[in-house]
Amino acid sequence: MTGYAGRKRKKTDHSAATITYWRCRCECGREIIAAQPELQNGDTQSCGCLQKDHAREALKLVDGTSVALLERNQKLRSSNTSGCTGVTYDKRTGKWMAYINFKKKRYWLGRYADQKDAVKVRKAAEEIHEDFLDWYYRTYPAAEAQKE
Known part of the structure; x- marks a missing residue:
């Protein structure tokens, strides 16, 4: 992810916690909405384009x-x-x-x-x-x- 813009807080139905979501721009140029905890722990690194690249490479x-x-x-x-x-x-x-x-x-x-x-x-x-x-x-x- 190259940058973060705009943030939105949302309380989930199944949890008392409020999660912050960020609008992120992937290095490929696509924008996605990602949860802050997933960005912090590294679970969200791209819009999904990295997974496709890794799959192609593995084949x-x-x-x-x-x-x-x-x-x-x-x-x-x-x-x-x-x-x-x-x-x-x-x-x-x-x-x-x-x-x-x-x-x-x-x-x-x-x-x-x-x-x-x-x-x-x-x-x-x-x-x-x-x-x-x-x-x-x-x-x-x-x-x-x-x-x-």
Whole structure:
């Protein structure tokens, strides 16, 4: 935040405390209203543009692919019933569907009567990730050193 202008006191419904709100101008030029305690403890540092920048930086897109998402061992979502990311059950057809997301595209790998077949196809498709990571670390050796 670059500057503060105009202040307004407001008593919140759920608290006896009166909170002071400030009209602030972000470094990007946008104006926001921020609560004084959040400004003082550093919780509000921008209008939200910093969060977008940090998210972009964390993704590290290379050739349209997020290296960070490929590297980490992702936990299965609690709603996952197949036991494998990228394999879902289609109630309408009664079959298991396999897919993989890579380079900003979703690739459908087919529908299978048996869950094990869908998982097998998905695991085979994950080899693409290994090949991509091998290429990435050969091309950018400093990135692998940074990872560790």
